[in-house]
Amino acid sequence: MDEKTDVWQGTLALMILTTLDAMGPLHGYGIARRIEQTSGDRLAVNYGTLYPALLKLEQEGYISAEWGVSENNRKARFYKLTRAGRKKMRREARQWEQATAILARFLAREEGA
C-alpha cells in the first residue's frame, strides 16, 4: 500500500462539492469513496470527519440532503449541490488554481536554481 495523505483541512469541502458536481446526488459513503478513487487512492478520507463537514455545507445552504434509496436498495441520505453550492465550487476552484499556479512557480524556480 502506498503512503496515504490525509485530506487537508479546508480542502475537504471543495472536494465534496466537485464530487457532487461530477456525480450528481450521492450519499456520504459514496462521496468518501469517490474522493478516494479520484485521488487514485492517494488520499484517505477519515469518514468520521466527513459528516460534520457535510452538515456544515448543508447548514450554509451549499448542498441539500434528503433520504432516498441507494443502488443496492438501501435507505441512504443523498446530498445534492445547490445553485449557491455550484457558485461556491467555481469560485473556490478558481482560487485553488491560482494558488497552485503561484506555488508551482515558486517550486519551479527552486528547481531551476
Add this chain to the structure above:
Amino acid sequence: MRGLRALAVRFGSLFAKSRRERDLDAEIESHFSMHIEDNIRSGMTLQEARRAARLKFGGVEAMKEAYRDRRGIPFFETLAQDVQYALRALRRNPAFATVAIATLALGIGANTAIFTVVQAVLLRALPYPQPERLVEITETNPLKRWTHSICAPANYADWRHTNTVFSGMAAYVGLDDNRNSKFDLYLTAVDEPQRITGLGVTGNIFDVLGVPPLLGRTFAEEETYDGHNHVAVLTYGFWQSQFAGDPRVIGRTMTLNGRNFEVIGVMPRQFFFPNHEVQMYIPFGVKPDFFTRIRRPHMLRVIARLRPGISMDRAQGEMTAIAARLERDYPDTNTKMGVRLDNYHATLASESRPALLMLLAAVGLLLLIVCSNVANLQLGRATARERELGIRRSLGADRARIIRQLLTESAVLSLAGGVLGLALAIAARTALVRLAPSVLPGFAELRVDWWVILFNSGIALAAPLLFGIVPAVVASRPEVLRDRGESAPRGRGNLRDLLVTCEVALSVVLVVGAGLLVRSLILLESVDPGFRSDGALSFTVNFPYARYADDARAIRAIEEIESHLRALPGVRAVGAATTLPLRGFSWSTDATIEGRGGRDYERELRHDVATPGYFAAMQIPLVEGRTFNEFDTAKSPPVAIVNQTLARVYLRGNDALGKRLRYGKPTDTDPWVTVVGVVADSRQDGLDIPVQPEAWTPLRQQTNGGITFVVRSNNDPVMLIAAARREVHAVDRDLVPTNVKLLDDLVRQAAGDQLFRSTLLAAFAGIAMFLAALGVYGVLAYSVTQRTKEIGVRMALGARTPRIVGMVLGDGLRPVAAGILFGLVGAWLASGAIRSMLFGVGLADPATYVLTVIILGASAIGACAIPAVRAIRVDPAVSLREQ
C-alpha cells in the same frame, strides 16, 4: 451571510433534537452497511468487513459529538442542561428553593413597586412635545412669606407681553393649593344633571402645551374674553363617557352653569392637563381690563414654554428684571414681589421627590439584605452538596464548569424571584394608590410599562452576581471538594458571619429610619388640629354666578340649607364658612390695624366668611367675646372674629376685643371692622405648618361664590351624605354638594405623606429585620450542627448547660453585635437624608436608637434560641458515637 444562515439553522436545531439524533444514527447505520457490503464484495469475511469498516470510520461517539457540536450551539445546549440540572437540584431541596425564591421575590418586588411610583412621578415624560422646556412661573414675596404664590392677572399679562425668552405663556385657574381640581361646572339640560371638573384657561394654553386637538380646534386668543368665551374643549375621556366618542360632537351645545357652550374640540387620548381629573377646558371669559387692573388678588397659575436655545438662567434673569420694573411702577401691590421659574415637571413632582428617593434607597438596602441572605443560604447549602459537587468534579467537570452550573442555579432562583416580584409589584399597585394619594400627584398614573419590566428583569439578572458568585467560587474550591475531613472549613464560617454582620448593619439603618419616621407620624397625628374632627361631615356648595348674582339670594340659600340640615334627625350643629381648616384652600388679604399705620398693611391675613353656627359646629372654642349672631347683618356695624394668633401677633395680645382693623391698605376707604370675639387657633394649611393670623366676617356682611358646610351629628356622619345631598337639592335643584369629606378624613389626609413614608419604610424595615434574624438563625443552626461532637466532648468533660448556651449565643451574637455597631454609625450618617421628613424628632433621637438596638437584639436572641436549645439537648454519648 452564510454564517448567519448557518447560525439560524443551528438555533433551530436546538429543538426537535431527538428526531435529528435518529437521523444521524440512521445515516451512520446506512454508511456502515454500504461499507461492509463493499468490503464483502472485495472478498472479506463478514467479521473482517465489519472490523475494517469500523477502523476506517474512526470513533463513532467522537464523531457524533463533533457532529452535535456542529449541529446545535454548544453554549445554549450546556445552558439548557445547566438549567435542567438546576431545576432538578432545586426540586430536590424545596425548602431552600422556597425560602430563597420568596426572599428574592420580596426584595425584587419591593424594588419594582417603588420603581413603578418613581417612574410614574419622576421619570415618565409628560405628554407634551419637549416637556422639558415647559416652565411654571410663580411669585415670591418675603414680606408675605411667599415662596411660590399663584400670580396676579396684571403681572402675568405684563410678563407675557414684555418678555423675549418664552415662545408662549398661558394661565389657568381651577386648582387648590395641593393642585387638586376644585373648578366645578354643572352640566344641566340633560337627563341627569351632573358635576363636571373643569379648568379655566387663557385661549393660548394649548399652543403653549404644544398639543393639537384630536377633533375640531382649540381656543383662539380672543376667546379668552367675555363675549367670545362660550366654547369648550373636551378631554378624550369625557368625550367617550358623555358622548360615546361621537365625532359629530363638534358644534353641539352644552348647558354649563346655566349658560350655553359650544363644543369646539376634543383632545387626544394621551393628553391630560394639569391632572387626570379635568374633563373640560373653558376660557376665563373675563373683560380685557382683568389683565390690566388686577394686581391683587393672586389667582392664576402660569405656565410658559422656553424659546429654543434659551436657558433657564437666562429666562430667570429677564423675568427678574421685568419684576423689578413692575415693583417700581406699582409699589402698592408689587413691593418685594419677585418671580420664580421652575421646570414644570419638577414642580409637580417636587413634593414627592424626597420621599420617593428615600424609599428607593431603602429598597436598595433591602435588596442588599436579601442578597446577603440568599448568599448565606447558599453557603450553608454548599456544605450539604460537597459530595455531589465532588462527584461531578471527579467525573471531569472543571472548576469553571461547576461555577457556571452554580451560577445558573442562582440565576434560576433570581428569575423566579423576579417574576414573582413583578406579580407582587402589580398586586401592590392598588395598595400604593390608596396609601399615597398625596405622594402621587394627580398627573402620575401607576402603570407597569416596559421600563418597569426592564427594571425588574435588570435586577433579577444582576442580583445573582451579588449573591451567587461568592458562594459558587467558595463551593467549587478544590480543597473543599477534596477535603471530606471532620471539621468544616473555617473560612466559610467567617464569610457567613461577615454576611450576617452586613445584614444586621443594613437592617439597623432601615429600622432607625423607620423609627424616626414613625415617631414623626405619631407626633404629627397627636397635633391638635384645633377643631373636633370626629362625628362631622363637610361639603362645598358653589353658587353659579349667573343665577346668584344677587348676594342676598346666595345668603338666603345658605341659611335655608343650614336650617334644612339642622332639621335632620341626629344633627347636633350646623355651620358654614368659605374655608375650612386643612381643606387645602385659603383666601388671604392685606389688612391695616387701627392706630398703627406705616407698613403694617402689608401683613397677610387669612380672611374668611362664617355663619353664626360655624364655630360651634366645628367645636372651635371661643376664647373671649362672642360668636356671630343673627343681628350681625349688612345694616349693623361690621364685626370680625379673629383667631388667637392674630390677636397675639397683630393686636399685641390682650384686649383684642373692641380693637378695629380694616381689610386693605391704610388709604382704602373700607369701613373699620370691630373685633367682637377671639377663637382658639386651628391648623389651616397642615398639621406641621404654623397657624396664620385669620379673621372671619359674618355671612350677612359679605358673601362669596361658594361655601363649605359642616354638619355635626350624634350618629355616624357617613349616614348624612345622602340626606345632605337631598336637602341641598330641596333648596335649589341645580345646586350640588361637592368635595364631600369627613372632618376625620381631612385630618387623616393632613398626615397622609407622613403615613405613606413611614408605613412603607416600616414595612421594609420589618422585612429587613426578619431576614437578618433568618440569617442569624441559619448560620448558628449550621455551626451547632457542625460542632455537635465538640459540644458532646465538652459536656462529657463536665461543661454545664449555661456554659454551652453561653458558648452558642456568643457565637451567634458576635456578628450581630458587630452589625448593630456598624449599623448605628451608618444610620447616623444616613439619617441626614430624611431630615426634611421628620416632625418633632431630632436626627439623633435617643429613643429611636435605643429601641432599635433592643428590637434587633431581641430578635437576634430569638433567632439564636432554637440552635441553643438544640445544643443543650446534645447527648454526649450519641454525638461521640456518631463520629
